[in-house]
Amino acid sequence: MQCKVCKCEMRITNGKIVTEGDNSPDTPTKVYRELEYRCRAKQCPEYDKVQAVQRVELT
Numbered sequence: 001m002q003c004k005v006c007k008c009e010m011r012i013t014n015g016k017i018v019t020e021g022d023n024s025p026d027t028p029t030k031v032y033r034e035l036e037y038r039c040r041a042k043q044c045p046e047y048d049k050v051q052a053v054q055r056v057e058l059t
């Protein structure tokens with residue numbers, strides 16, 4: 001994924017762990033890790049800001 005300002009390829013960092021469905025016994029609990037996409041260009045105004053978050057299911 002590219003930075004929307006400078007178009008460089010963003011770096012991915014591990015964000016928080018998210019769980020879903022654990023407040024109902026009928027739905028299986030799913031656990032996700034959120035990956036954060038941040039611009040890596042120091043001269044960019046978006047540098048080190050999270051521009052996108054992607055959820056990856058943990059098994």
Ligand SMILES: [Zn+2]
Nearest residue numbers: 003006039044
């Ligand atoms: Zn950028």
